[in-house]
Amino acid sequence: MAQTVDELRNEIRVAVGRFEREGSAAFTKEDLAAICDAVEYEIDTSGRLPPKAEMRAGILWKTGALEENNPKAAPSSFRKNELEAIETTVQ
Numbered sequence: 001m002a003q004t005v006d007e008l009r010n011e012i013r014v015a016v017g018r019f020e021r022e023g024s025a026a027f028t029k030e031d032l033a034a035i036c037d038a039v040e041y042e043i044d045t046s047g048r049l050p051p052k053a054e055m056r057a058g059i060l061w062k063t064g065a066l067e068e069n070n071p072k073a074a075p076s077s078f079r080k081n082e083l084e085a086i087e088t089t090v091q
Contacts, residue, residue: 008083015090026077027052035059038090063089 003011009027010020016034027035032055036043041058043050057074060066063085066073078086 005080005083008080008087012083012087012090015087029055032056032059035086035090039063039086059086 016038029049039062041062053071053074057071061069065082
């Protein structure tokens with residue numbers, strides 16, 4: 001049986017050392033930062049975390065879903081096929 005988007009998000013969270021969430025919850029900045037680390041996309045964590053769009057773009061670029069690291073090209077949330085690619089990368 002196919003996984004839901006929420007199940008994929010939670011599997012990704014667990015794979016990168018974050019905790020599962022009940023119900024439908026988008027990734028927090030902290031979740032995205034952990035995913036960035038897992039896909040080897042470097043972000044500056046010495047101060048405030050970068051904007052979500054920047055981290056999403058970097059994650060998609062590292063997983064091959066985007067040809068270039070462009071925050072303007074990144075969606076406001078990951079699509080199911082993108083979550084599946086991210087899950088494969090972080091497992």
